[in-house]
Amino acid sequence: MGTIRRVLRRGFELIERPFDRLFGPALNPVAQLGALGFFFFWIVAVSGIYLFIFFDTGIERAYQSVEHLTTDHWFHAGVMRSLHRYASDLMVVMLVVHVLRQFAYDQYRGVRWFSWVTGVPLIFLLYASGITGYWLVWDRLAHYVALVSSELLDWLPIFGEPIARNFISTGTLTSRFFTLMVFMHIAVPLFLLFGMWIHILRISRPKVNPPRLLAVLSLLAVVGVALWKPAVSQGHVDLARAPVEVGLDWFYLPLYPLTDSWGKGAVWGFLGAFFVIIGMMPWLPPLRRAKPAEVDLAHCNGCARCAEDCPYEAIRMVPRTDSMAFLTEAQVNASLCVSCGICMGACPSSSPFRRTEELRTGIDLPDHSLKALRERALAAAAALPEAPRVLTLACEHGGAAQQPGVVALPCVAMAPPSLIDFILSRDLADGVAVAGCAESACYHRLGVDWTRQRFAGERDPYLRARVPRERIALIWTSALATRQFERELADFRARIAAPPHMAPRRQAAPIVPASVQNGTSAPAAAAEEVPS
């Protein structure tokens, strides 16, 4: 499984790099697959409602009404038909690539099992929506789809009379059949939408809308394709003739030809095995989890920044349970916590300047505590070679994770901005490189955004204004892009090697616990920062 994942990941990174260059990380369509899936759903829904105005349910009238809107009203209804068709196909493409990408980046195990498992029925519902739609056109392709679909259903020992018999001779099919199909073609997509809502329930700030520019470009592109290659019918159904030659929609119907070569039992077996395996994948094997974040009420002032920043909705604010004079306190749902540490980076108490006897913060990771982080930073800084000394805080999912001498973190947003201030003001290094995942493929989804916003002073906790920005580098590279990381790091080293930025090396001030100094410790906020 791991080898397949690595190969796929390499493939995705090769594809995404040129997209990143052309579109930029924020607009990269490969990083917006879920949002584009939603976007195409709405195109399909709106165009479908429009087409329903023209559609007539009847054996003869169904085909005639579709032909009427395709040819006589091509400039609006015909275009809508093509939009309906191609946006549906694009939904399948988005779904397949989305699934593969989540697998490639290992974003489906652990607490993410919920989104993965609730996504599995969406595959079935999307295909059921599309296939019922093809029946409605009642052209030769519809005849083929009706025959093969019903033959597949007849293989199951459920129905007394073969359903397929309705589609091999005239006189057995009534117009009510189209009423039933219209009902199914509306009901199944509604279930699909409901399933999509459940799919994103546990995701904090889910991307259900692509960036506006990407949405506009996608809409323009699909309209352009609709005009260039309008979706048309494949001739009226003649039940006396077998629909032996059809232009298949290979996105929705790739298994249909297999019923001829494999047999229907094998196709059912394949589908059953596919859904069972894909449904169990989050546990094949299960993700090993570090201990979840823990709240230390003595250092929590209920500011809610951790709850705001958590990408997994694992933290909620509840009424205070101790005697502190704050309204709320953070509460961690251990079953949702992935131990990314973003909450620790968001906590205003997470200041390495603090001089408490044992460095504590409001919310901490037992396996990657703030105290351990400070110690690792100090150790790594002490081992830095001669000037320019660059200390790298690296995401363990990014391109710098395996580099020697870096301080690896579950996510770079785990590093509180005050840690950067601490490193530079204490002259532990001449520069700090914060090396995260690729911008468009952040493992913890929001780590890149939160880090940038904190450093830019747009999100609490801010990186203090006194910190010289020219001595900080943000490097976003994927796990396989180690050379790119080395190149960007070398550029950064060259930049800070210039004399104006080379601060004279000073002796770092010892960190003396505050309790030793005055016997007190602040419950929150970086109250005991040492000015540089």
Next chain:
Amino acid sequence: MITPLRICGQLVVIAALFATVAVFADWPVYRQTPPGTGIVMLSFVHGADRRAECRRLSPEEIAKLPPNMRRAQDCPRGRRPLYVELDVGDQVAYRAALPPTGIAGDGPSRVYQRFVLPAGQYDVAVRMRDTPRPEGFDHERMGRVALGPDQMFVIDFRSESGGFVFR
């Protein structure tokens, strides 16, 4: 820096990707059967006679039954298998004993078989046995069929029409 030229480039790339999707929306064409062939479909649903005749219960047997379930006859639910043969030309294309459907075996038997044949003239004979008779057939029909390319020739059975129907 977002420039009009860059946006145009982005649009071209997206449109090219979408156009590729549109191409595979109905291409390549799939052909289910070889050119110059037609399909003979043997498909019908019919229930054979019951597995055994109804038997008149003796007064003792009736007395043993609960008062609300007493009846004069005992009629087994299960049906016999349906025996069907189809000859196309001088060859046996299909020969099967079709079991009844249903958990209790009391439903009708069903058949849905397709035969892909080169287009041409064929002598077709279809026979069916649905009674306890040990040999011979209860329903039979023969005919000459001109099977055209891609034609679907259906052999059905409708008891209300008197037996086998060729369409």
